[in-house]
Amino acid sequence: MMGAIGVPITYFHFVSNFLKLKKRLILYFGYGLSSLFLLLNLTNYFVQGVESKLGFAFWPKPGVFFTPFLIFFFIYSAYATFLLTKRYVASSGNSRNQIRYILFGFIIGFLGGSTNYFLWFDIPILPIANILVTAFPLGIFYAIIRYRLLDVRIIFRKSTVFVIISGFAYSAFYFFLYIFNYLFGSAYNAKAFVLGVPFAFIFSFLFLKFEDLTKKLASRYFFGELYSRQEALRDFAEKLTTIVELKKLSPALLKNLIHSMHIDRAAFYLVYEKKLELEEAVGFLPPKIVLPNDLGKYLLDTGLAVVQEELELMVRDSRSKKERILLRKVSADMKEIKASVALPLILKNRLRGMIILGDKLSRDAYTKEDIDLLELLAKQAAVGLENARFYSEMESQVKERTREVEVANKRLAKLLRAKSEFLDIASHQLRTPVSIIRGMLSMLAEGSVKKTERESFIQDAYTTSDRLNAIINDLLNAAELDTRELKLNLSLTDLNELINDSLEMFEKMAEKKNLALKFSTNPNVKVINIDRERFRSAIDNLVDNAIKYTRQGGIEVGLEQNSSETTLRVKDTGIGFKAEDQKKVFQKFMRTEEAKGMEPSGSGLGLFIVKRIIDAHQGKIEVESPGLNQGSAFIVRLPNGIK
Secondary structure (H helix, E strand, O other): OHHHHHHHHHHHHHHHHHOOOOOHHHHHHHHHHHHHHHHHOOOOOOEEEEEEEOOEEEEEEEOOOHHHHHHHHHHHHHHHHHHHHHHHHHOOHHHHHHHHHHHHHHHHHHHHHHOOOOHHHOOOOOOOOHHHHHHHHHHHHHHHHHHOOOOHHHHHHHHHHHHHHHHHHHHHHHHHHHHHHHHHOOOOOHHHHHHHHHHHHHHHHHHHHHHHHHHHHHHHHHOHHHHHHHHHHHHHHHHHOOOOOHHHHHHHHHHHHHHHHOEOOEEEEEEEOOEEEEEEEEOOOOOOEEOOOHHHHHHHHHOOOEEHHHHHHHHHHOOOHHHHHHHHHHHHHHHHOOOOEEEEEEEOOEEEEEEEEOOEOOOOOOOHHHHHHHHHHHHHHHHHHHHHHHHHHHHHHHHHHHHHHHHHHHHHHHHHHHHHHHHHHHHHHHHHHHHHHHHHHHHHHHOOOOHHHHHHHHHHHHHHHHHHHHHHHHHHHHHHHHHOOOOOOEEEEOHHHHHHHHHHHHHHHHHHOOOEEEEOOOOOOOOEEEEHHHHHHHHHHHHHHHHHOOOOOEEEEEEEEOOOEEEEEEEEOOOOOOHHHHOOOOOOOOOOHHHHHHOOOOOOOHHHHHHHHHHHOOOEEEEEOOOOOOOEEEEEEEEOOOO
16 A cells, blocks of 8 residues: 555645645645555554455455545545646646646546545445556656656656655665664554654655755756756846846846857847837847737737747647637747747736747757746846836936936026126126216206206216116126027018118117118018017117217118028128127127227127027028228028928
8 A cells, every 4th residue: 555655645746846836834744644654554553454355355454544544645636636727727828738638647547546445445346447547647648748748858857866765765664664673573563653653744854855955966966967057047037137237138138048048049029119129139130020919919918938849739739719820820920030939028917028049059849947947037037127127217317317407507507607797797887877877967966067068968867878778688688598598479570661660760870970871672572470579679789780880881771582581681881890800799798899999888799689589580690891990791591481
């Protein structure tokens, strides 16, 4: 009965390992009970003896503990089968096929083996189906051959481990048997039995620890290359989540896969706007993938690796026409991108990317352990990818905030510079007219001005206050234009009319200096889209400057238009500009020495304001002057289609 006693716990151990379930306490308890039943098997408490039944000369009679053993057998076998069935319902693809044949083999084998126990309880059913017990190893063997349940190397490694731990178990059993015989004269002694119970549970604990140690040693010393590859992949999987830069993640991932798996090609895709964009490739250049495609859907639905060579088997085994069609489409997608294996990168139920692998250089198939490790690596890569994307987004936000701070700093520096310039101009340009006005008002208040001169005095004070007002307006306009973007209130405007209105305001000023002020209306000029008030201010500034800085001769305003632009020209016979001054004429507070000598109270802001207004209209302004005392011309060009 020794073999039968080991069946339920070893079957449960196999299932928990296969399904990757943590059932340590149940395993410890099961191995403890199995060890206890092995000890009882040596006594009459398990098998009382033998007798003749239905043609069998020696058929065993059950002892007191045989029925508890059968209950233990049924519970552990049924629970393991339940776990397999539950996973079978939830799984798909290759994993489902593997479980199907394990379940098939065990259920047939269990039903066949159960016919052994009817005669134990005097039920006249012969063990005729005992041969069906072979269905279990046959089911396992078929799953290995066809559905990559295990690699041949893995089988050999596991067999080696099994031989070693079996030797440990049998050695321990006969060691305790020898000790009990030596101490108590017989292993069937009551004292030996009482002492054997705690030893059975201690042995079950030591057995599992010895099994783990044996697996590690066998992997390292008998399968060094395989062990090294798996260890390298496990180590890299742990390090993946620490790589926070996307540009480092993809090359590091592919380099490790190529080196560890000994494959000829690999590629790394990321999802961008419903497309799988190629991020990195080694060994070939696969095409772009547009989502949602069948491969992408399948990877997202299953969350598992897809192996190209197994898809045809899955198609043949599938009983659903819909599933067969889907699998064929998935296979076609994989052939298109030259993928032997496709690994999904899934996080929060969303496909974030995909890793595709080519063939092994040895042309060996991918083993179950290979795929298990690769799936673990893909999960870690998905986490690493999310970390890298988060880091990239944070870095981008930091750069954006830094840029905003830099822009704000530049704006602040501009404001401070404007403030400083304002204070400078205020101290120089405003002080003189203010002092003049105060002096005049003081003389009027004291009565020191003759009655005949009083009207002239008041007129001079008024003129000086106008000049002061013009300077203040220039300062305010320049500060506004220099510190923020100029917003235009566009409307269709007749430039002929606008220029006439402006010149009408300056007629008396020109007459006072005996200057001619000419403008010939051009009927061919059509209305254009401009800010009427802003552009009128620009015309006023140009005409005002022309009159101020012209001693004799006159000012001529011209207007022309072609298919693309409108040109305004303000020409005078005034003091003109040196060649070097023409380049700086539109700068803020720029005044030539000749201008200062002729008009000391100017602000130096008029042409700066004009330039900003023209720029806001998407136009251009330039100055032409042959030289000093040879006049000048300001040419403004505006596009006809300002938006």
